[in-house]
Amino acid sequence: MADAAAIAVEEAGRSGVPGLDGVALANWLAARLPEATGGVEIAPAAGGMSNPTFFITCGERRLVLRKKPPVVLSPAAHRIDREYRLLVAFAGSDVRAPAPVLYCDDASVIGTEFYLMERLEGVVSHDYALPGLDAAARRAAYPAMAGALAAIHRFDWQAAGLGDFGKPGNYFARQIDGWSRQWQQFAITDNPAVDRLEAWLRAELPEDDGCATIAHGDFRAANVMFRPDGSVSGVFDWELSTIGHPLADLGFCLQGWFLAPDENGGVAGLDLPALGIPTASEFVAAYYAAAPEMPRLTAFHVAFAMYRAAVGVSGVAVRARSGAVPDPAASAEASRFAQAYARAGLHAIDSGEF
Numbered sequence: 001m002a003d004a005a006a007i008a009v010e011e012a013g014r015s016g017v018p019g020l021d022g023v024a025l026a027n028w029l030a031a032r033l034p035e036a037t038g039g040v041e042i043a044p045a046a047g048g049m050s051n052p053t054f055f056i057t058c059g060e061r062r063l064v065l066r067k068k069p070p071v072v073l074s075p076a077a078h079r080i081d082r083e084y085r086l087l088v089a090f091a092g093s094d095v096r097a098p099a100p101v102l103y104c105d106d107a108s109v110i111g112t113e114f115y116l117m118e119r120l121e122g123v124v125s126h127d128y129a130l131p132g133l134d135a136a137a138r139r140a141a142y143p144a145m146a147g148a149l150a151a152i153h154r155f156d157w158q159a160a161g162l163g164d165f166g167k168p169g170n171y172f173a174r175q176i177d178g179w180s181r182q183w184q185q186f187a188i189t190d191n192p193a194v195d196r197l198e199a200w201l202r203a204e205l206p207e208d209d210g211c212a213t214i215a216h217g218d219f220r221a222a223n224v225m226f227r228p229d230g231s232v233s234g235v236f237d238w239e240l241s242t243i244g245h246p247l248a249d250l251g252f253c254l255q256g257w258f259l260a261p262d263e264n265g266g267v268a269g270l271d272l273p274a275l276g277i278p279t280a281s282e283f284v285a286a287y288y289a290a291a292p293e294m295p296r297l298t299a300f301h302v303a304f305a306m307y308r309a310a311v312g313v314s315g316v317a318v319r320a321r322s323g324a325v326p327d328p329a330a331s332a333e334a335s336r337f338a339q340a341y342a343r344a345g346l347h348a349i350d351s352g353e354f
Helices: 002-013 022-030 034-038 080-090 135-154 171-186 192-203 246-253 280-290 299-322 330-351
Strands: 041-044 053-058 061-067 100-104 114-118 213-215 224-226 232-235 242-244
Touching: 022 034, 022 041, 022 053, 034 053, 061 080, 080 100, 080 114, 135 213, 135 224, 135 232, 135 246, 135 280, 171 192, 171 246, 171 299, 192 299, 192 330, 213 246, 242 246, 246 280, 246 299, 299 330
Parallel strands: none
Antiparallel strands: 041 053, 053 061, 061 114, 100 114, 213 242, 224 232
């Protein structure tokens, strides 16, 4: 039986999945999960340019693996250990997150640290139009997404032992300083709107209101899984999470209404009523219905979120040019998205429509 298991593990490692040593992973899993001794199937998941993501099947058990990329430009990025810690803390709470399974801090196994979580069932869409759902489900999905975000912000992070997960207070000032340093490191000259946004944000920086919650850091439609009826199955991609300000998340989630369909899957210009998609204002109202105690959203919060996104996506472009992202078109696409985010931030300032 041991020989048969060894053969199954070896065959699993010959799957030729780019970016992952299947043999080493299958051996590591077989020593820890009884289901893995009969063989492991590995397949790359769509997306995951920041932290490569893979689907792992061990018999009847379906898992998801997240790992660091081979090239890390910033020590503050790709903190999958923080992702895993959050999943452990969320277990049993109202936060819609996958159940954690295993964490590996030994980079020698597959080249970087990684973790596994249970694979949830549902529909994930890159586009805010949610093409995998019908109009009736979309009408339910957006309030459900707003409620899922509110649940994150209402989570008692102090009682969960996350007091050292971030620094409460002066969140926006610290974030602007940090993203500004990254922007200067990238030395990008073809997106002057980012510099305009930063100057406006520094001039309009509000006084700290003392509000501190878990901030997801990348909350958008693409990181939410929906069931066919529009309810939320799970929220993913927690690598940027910290103790922060809830309105950074809410402002970032509004990107869908500011961006066009070819600009990272926005819905600007589409017939929203026909699609069953609410307006940005209606989405914000749904959030406050679930979290009425949160501070009120302003143009500053939306502009900040778009600024941070523009700098963050620029980092993807830089990694792609370095060869860390295997898709040869990723650099140009990420640069285009960064420009769209920066324009959206300026639009939010000018229009105040959200």
